[in-house]
Amino acid sequence: MPWLAFPFALAASVALPALAAIYLFRSRHRKHPVSGLFLWVEPEKARKGGRRLSRPELPWLFLVELLILALLVFAAVDPRWPVRATVRPAALILDDSASMGAGGSQSARDRAWPSLRRELQKTGADRPLVVLAGVNPTVLGRVDLADLSAVRRAWTATQPEADLEAAQNLVLRQLGPEARILVVADRAPSEAPAPGQVRWLAFGEPRPNLGFVAAARTARDDGDLVFFEVANMSDQDREAAVTVGEGDGRQVRRLAIPAGEVARDSFTVPWDAPPLRLALEDDAMAHDNQVTLLPAPRPRIRLATRLSDPEFSRMVDSAVEAAAMTVPYAFRPEVFITDDRDAAAPPGAWVVRLIRPDRESAAAYRGPFVTDRRHPLTDGLNLEGVIWGGPAEPPALGAGWFVVSTGPVPLVIERPGPGGAVRLDLHLDPDLSTLGRSPAWPALVWNLLRWRAEVRPGVLEPNLRMGMEARVRVPEGVETVEVARPGEASAPVTPARGEVRMPLDASGIWTVSADEWSAQVQANFLSPAQTDLRDRTSGAWGSWVEGEFREVEFPSTAWWFLLPALGLLGIHLAAVRAPRVREW
Amino acid sequence: MSDLRDGLADGARAGLRYRLHVPERALTGYAGARTGRRAGTSLDFEEFREYQPGDDPRTIDWSVYARTDRLTVKLYREEVNPHLDVVVDASASMDLPGSPKARVTRGLAALLATAAERAHCSRAVWLADRDGYRSLPAAAQPPPAWDGWSATSPIPPDRAWAERPPRLRRRGIRVFVSDLLWPGDPAPFLRRMAEGSAALVVIQVLAREDADPTAQGNLRLVDCEGVGEQEVFVDEAVRRRYRERLTRLQAAWEDAARRQAAWWFTVVAEEVAADWRLGGLEQAGLLEAVT
Numbered sequence: 001m002p003w004l005a006f007p008f009a010l011a012a013s014v015a016l017p018a019l020a021a022i023y024l025f026r027s028r029h030r031k032h033p034v035s036g037l038f039l040w041v042e043p044e045k046a047r048k049g050g051r052r053l054s055r056p057e058l059p060w061l062f063l064v065e066l067l068i069l070a071l072l073v074f075a076a077v078d079p080r081w082p083v084r085a086t087v088r089p090a091a092l093i094l095d096d097s098a099s100m101g102a103g104g105s106q107s108a109r110d111r112a113w114p115s116l117r118r119e120l121q122k123t124g125a126d127r128p129l130v131v132l133a134g135v136n137p138t139v140l141g142r143v144d145l146a147d148l149s150a151v152r153r154a155w156t157a158t159q160p161e162a163d164l165e166a167a168q169n170l171v172l173r174q175l176g177p178e179a180r181i182l183v184v185a186d187r188a189p190s191e192a193p194a195p196g197q198v199r200w201l202a203f204g205e206p207r208p209n210l211g212f213v214a215a216a217r218t219a220r221d222d223g224d225l226v227f228f229e230v231a232n233m234s235d236q237d238r239e240a241a242v243t244v245g246e247g248d249g250r251q252v253r254r255l256a257i258p259a260g261e262v263a264r265d266s267f268t269v270p271w272d273a274p275p276l277r278l279a280l281e282d283d284a285m286a287h288d289n290q291v292t293l294l295p296a297p298r299p300r301i302r303l304a305t306r307l308s309d310p311e312f313s314r315m316v317d318s319a320v321e322a323a324a325m326t327v328p329y330a331f332r333p334e335v336f337i338t339d340d341r342d343a344a345a346p347p348g349a350w351v352v353r354l355i356r357p358d359r360e361s362a363a364a365y366r367g368p369f370v371t372d373r374r375h376p377l378t379d380g381l382n383l384e385g386v387i388w389g390g391p392a393e394p395p396a397l398g399a400g401w402f403v404v405s406t407g408p409v410p411l412v413i414e415r416p417g418p419g420g421a422v423r424l425d426l427h428l429d430p431d432l433s434t435l436g437r438s439p440a441w442p443a444l445v446w447n448l449l450r451w452r453a454e455v456r457p458g459v460l461e462p463n464l465r466m467g468m469e470a471r472v473r474v475p476e477g478v479e480t481v482e483v484a485r486p487g488e489a490s491a492p493v494t495p496a497r498g499e500v501r502m503p504l505d506a507s508g509i510w511t512v513s514a515d516e517w518s519a520q521v522q523a524n525f526l527s528p529a530q531t532d533l534r535d536r537t538s539g540a541w542g543s544w545v546e547g548e549f550r551e552v553e554f555p556s557t558a559w560w561f562l563l564p565a566l567g568l569l570g571i572h573l574a575a576v577r578a579p580r581v582r583e584w
Numbered sequence: 585m586s587d588l589r590d591g592l593a594d595g596a597r598a599g600l601r602y603r604l605h606v607p608e609r610a611l612t613g614y615a616g617a618r619t620g621r622r623a624g625t626s627l628d629f630e631e632f633r634e635y636q637p638g639d640d641p642r643t644i645d646w647s648v649y650a651r652t653d654r655l656t657v658k659l660y661r662e663e664v665n666p667h668l669d670v671v672v673d674a675s676a677s678m679d680l681p682g683s684p685k686a687r688v689t690r691g692l693a694a695l696l697a698t699a700a701e702r703a704h705c706s707r708a709v710w711l712a713d714r715d716g717y718r719s720l721p722a723a724a725q726p727p728p729a730w731d732g733w734s735a736t737s738p739i740p741p742d743r744a745w746a747e748r749p750p751r752l753r754r755r756g757i758r759v760f761v762s763d764l765l766w767p768g769d770p771a772p773f774l775r776r777m778a779e780g781s782a783a784l785v786v787i788q789v790l791a792r793e794d795a796d797p798t799a800q801g802n803l804r805l806v807d808c809e810g811v812g813e814q815e816v817f818v819d820e821a822v823r824r825r826y827r828e829r830l831t832r833l834q835a836a837w838e839d840a841a842r843r844q845a846a847w848w849f850t851v852v853a854e855e856v857a858a859d860w861r862l863g864g865l866e867q868a869g870l871l872e873a874v875t
Contacts, residue, residue: 029804029815035677035685035794036765037807039829040822041814 009076016069023062064572071565079561080545080554082124088544088553089175090123092116093167094155095185096132098530101157102285103207108186108536109157112203116184119201120145123180123544133167133183134159134505135467139174158287159505160467160527168198180544186536193542204536208234210280211288211531213262215524217463219271219296221324226293227266228278232257233532243279262528271295275509275522287507288531291524294462294509299453302329304346306338311430312354319445326449335452350422350452356429363392364432365406375403376451377412377424383440389432400425424448455498458519470502470521472512484511486523589728591684595691596727598860599698602871606666606703606757607783632656667707667753668700670723671741671777673762674711676808679735683791685763686735688853691860692761692787694727699871700757708753712741712762716748738809740766742773754780764788764837771840784846785870786837792854795830797823 034040094100100109120128127142130151140154164183171181181197183189186204193200214229232238240255240263255263269276273295280289303326307313316337320326326335336349345351369383383404390411403424404412410427417423428435435441454460457475464470474481474495481500484490486508493500493512500512504523512519545554635644635655643657670693672678679686693709700707709720709730714737722730737744741762752758758781764770778784793799799818806813816822834850841848849864856862865871 029802031806032799032803033681033806033808034797035680035763035791035808036767037805037811037814038767039765039826039833040805041816 006077009073012069012073012076016066016073019062019065019069061572061575064568064575068565068568068572071561071568075558075561075565079557081557082554088124088178088180090120090125090128090180090182091171091175092120092128092130092151093133093137093164093171093181093183094130094151095162095164095183096134096138096155096157096159097162097186098158098160098285098287098525098527099204099533099536100155100162100186101287102209102533102536103205106205107157108203108205109155111538112184112201113152115201117145117148119182119184119199123182125180128182129171129175131167131171132159133162133164135161135163136503136505137163137167137170139170158507158525160287160465160525160530188537188539189541195542196544198542199544200541202537202539202541204533204538206536207284207533208236209284209288209531209533210234210238210240210257211283211285212278212280212291212524212526213288213528213531214526215278215291215293215463217269217276217293217296219298220268223268223271224273224296225266225268226276226278227264228291229262229264230255230257230280231262231528231531232259233534235259235534240280244276246277271298284533285531287525288527291526292509292522293524294520294522297458297460297462299325299449299456299460301326301449301452302332302334303327303449304330304333304336304349306336306340306343307354309339309354309356309430311436312339312356312428315430315436315441316354316445319442320449322442323446323449325446325453334456335449345417345421345423348419348421350424350448351417352424352426352448355425355427357389357391357395357427359429361392362389362429362432363409364389364429365409365411367406369411370402370405372401372403375401375414376454377403377414377444377447379447379450381440381443381447383435383438385434386438386440387432387434389429390427395427422451457517459521462520463522463524464504465526466504466507466523467527468504468523470504470510470523472500472502472519472521473498474500474512474514475517478514478517481512481514484513486510591687591690592694592727592730594687594857594860595694596698598691599695599727600702601873602695602699602702602862602866603874604668604696604700604703604705604757605869605872606705632658666703666705666782667756668696668705669708669710669750669752669756669758669781670696671710671712671717671750671752671758671760673741673760673764674713674733674735675737675740675744675762675766676735676810677763677765678789680791680794680808683793683853684857685789685791685794685853688851688856689735689761689789690727690730690733691856692789692851692862694730695860695862696759697723697727702874705757706753710750710752712744713737714739714744714747716744716746717750718748719750740768740809742766742768745773745776749776752777752781755782757781757783757785759785759787761787761789763790763794764833765790765794769840770837771843774837774840774844774846778844778846784841784844785865786841786846786848787865788834788837788848788850789856790850790852792852795850795852797826 101107127144130140130143132138132140132154140151143151162185164185168181171179179197183198183200185200185202187202189200210230210232212228213231216227217224230240230242232240237256237258240257242253242255242265244251244253253265255265257263276293278291282289303320305316307316333346333349335352336346337352337354339354339356341353341355365388367383369388371378371381371383388406388411390409394408394410400413400415402410403414413425415423415425430436455473457473459470459472478495480492480494482490483493483500483502486506490511502510502521504510507523507525510521510523632645632648635657639657645656645658648654648656672689672693678689697707697709707723709723710717711720711733720730721732758777760777774786801818802815803818804813804815838848847868847870851862862871866873
């Protein structure tokens with residue numbers, strides 16, 4: 001806080017030159033003509049007469065008064081001195097998002113680095129805790145201020161997002177609420193930093209940038225549909241040249257993109273085309289200038305049916321055909337659909353039982369239907385307008401999960417099957433229902449098959465955004481898999497509940513393998529917030545010497561100056577009361 | 585300038601109240617309106633006496649020389665005009681800013697000249713200027729008509745004497761008006777001033793601030809005559825030492841005056857300007873009050 005903000009200090013500061021002026025003017029000698037100078041002064045002094053300029057007369061009292069005023073000024077600005085015993089724990093949070101590395105040698109990270117040690121020394125802590133703020137905070141541990149090279153190596157600035165708030169919460173949990181937190185970023189804080197707790201330094205600079213913000217490759221009948229979006233995060237209209245493919249077969253697709261807008265493009269490639277690379281020309285940020293899309297999986301579920309009810313048979317056949325996700329397979333099917341209540345379930349198969357209620361006890365329901373949106377079967381399921389014929393009374397229930405119900409009557413129930421298999425009971429009277437002729441029916445079947453496909457070994461969505469979590473099912477019986485991060489050697493990982501979860505914190509291909517089996521996931525840097533560098537800025541916000549911490553950690557030392565001032569004041573009073581004898 | 589003219593007028597007016605007392609020694613002039621003591625060229629033969637160097641050769645009685653072979657001169661009782669030389673210090677200190685010192689100095693000269701005129705004395709006014717002593721050309725005129733008077737000389741009267749001494753009338757009455765505020769031994773100066781005079785009067789004119797200074801505080805004391813300046817803090821102690829030095833200076837002048845059988849007076853300009861009464865000179869018999 002500038003000393004001008006202290007009214008008393010300001011007043012005392014004004015008094016300093018005023019005092020000097022008083023003494024200067026007081027010591028200015030008034031011209032007084034005399035008839036005989038020799039009568040006034042000693043002859044020796046008289047000979048010195050005629051000197052026009054003389055040193056101002058500044059008695060020691062003036063110096064005392066000046067010192068008193070200076071001490072009062074110091075006291076008035078409320079000086080504070082840190083108490084070593086109360087040094088608080090400190091933490092450094094580094095924004096690890098890709099925008100920190102944008103700009104090459106003039107990136108925010110490179111601009112921040114030279115002043116990092118000096119800023120950390122201000123915390124007073126010898127070994128601050130260092131946290132990298134990415135999609136998730138990463139604790140690097142306590143580092144020695146004398147050697148920050150490990151921090152520099154870890155600070156790669158490649159993350160598609162920097163959750164600085166989560167990083168701060170993590171620090172506060174580890175160090176307590178008295179922690180001093182230094183946040184280094186390239187943007188201003190969204191809200192004022194916590195007083196006395198967070199000091200926020202930004203080293204960013206606004207830059208124009210083009211980048212991919214979305215990309216997907218989905219299976220279609222005629223091949224894989226490639227879809228992508230490019231954002232022009234600049235103040236001028238731009239034309240983006242997107243290079244598709246590599247080598248001799250590459251082609252360039254051009255997109256005219258207005259300033260601040262996003263342009264889309266799509267095309268189809270053969271379903272067996274290899275991983276496809278899309279690239280933009282180099283600009284401020286390299287991470288968003290390329291994406292790679294792996295071929296879209298085409299799962300085929302082994303399906304077996306045993307349906308005696310022709311209406312059920314018609315409904316299932318039409319929905320399965322529409323899903324185009326199955327192959328008829330009598331031996332060891334993955335899904336077994338039947339209307340025979342007594343049919344034996346094939347080993348390992350999911351069983352769907354279509355149960356027609358007795359005619360006497362059937363009822364047609366127009367809703368409202370309660371659907372459990374947490375269940376995979378209800379994803380996108382819309383039963384509005386559907387008439388569902390079901391039992392008039394709730395059937396006898398065992399253990400189960402109501403997926404769809406109306407009132408007290410369950411219509412779709414999931415029950416636990418042997419060996420982790422799923423068993424679904426679907427109570428339906430096709431004669432009283434419109435479900436079989438509504439879009440909800442094929443959606444329901446599609447969700448069923450998709451669900452079953454998802455629990456197969458491997459992944460259904462191999463192209464993910466960086467920052468997402470990839471879940472890879474591993475084959476049954478596999479206890480350890482090898483996980484290879486992009487560009488790194490593989491490491492053994494033990495699956496949990498039949499799957500491996502991988503936070504995609506690096507872009508590139510992640511590989512999970514076990515024996516002859518393997519699966520791949522491509523993590524692409526697709527982050528509109530990072531691509532937009534227009535709002536990056538520099539500055540400093542917040543202070544560690546505010547709020548409740550200020551009084552405790554930096555106690556006032558005004559009395560250091562007040563006491564000498566009072567002492568000098570006493571000396572001054574004694575001096576001015578004493579008779580003054582002036583000899584010359 | 586009008587203030588100085590007023591001073592001359594005031595002095596001349598005050599001089600009408602006085603007549604200069606002419607000492608017996610002054611009555612030794614040449615032919616004049618009054619009878620002098622010295623043998624001279626008047627027609628009243630008094631006696632013979634032996635020739636002495638310096639006697640007018642025309643008074644040698646050659647017939648007596650022929651008879652006695654001795655040079656004998658004839659003495660006559662001469663009729664003389666007594667003369668007043670007013671010698672005024674025209675140094676800059678006589679015009680102390682803020683004081684009536686210059687006005688009173690001129691008034692005193694006018695007063696003395698008027699009083700001398702009433703005593704049938706001739707008169708001359710000499711100014712001790714930067715180039716030496718010079719006679720005031722219009723001194724024979726009534727004082728209010730005196731012109732060419734300035735007090736700007738940077739040198740004191742003793743140095744002016746060295747430049748060009750005044751041609752003072754022998755056996756005349758000499759009145760020296762000055763503040764006498766310059767360092768040095770006053771005895772040689774007064775000895776030269778008194779030499780050949782019938783009477784010497786020294787009148788010290790001081791401003792009240794000269795006699796008893798009241799100024800205090802941080803002062804840059806500037807000598808009127810450009811001797812120099814000095815910055816001092818003036819308090820009572822300083823003023824006390826000033827008065828002590830002034831007293832010692834006045835004592836030196838008084839002692840020198842006594843050695844030359846001169847009158848010595850000190851007047852304060854402000855007091856003189858109040859009523860133009862010169863009680864001290866009256867009491868000493870230098871001025872006679874007339875009705």
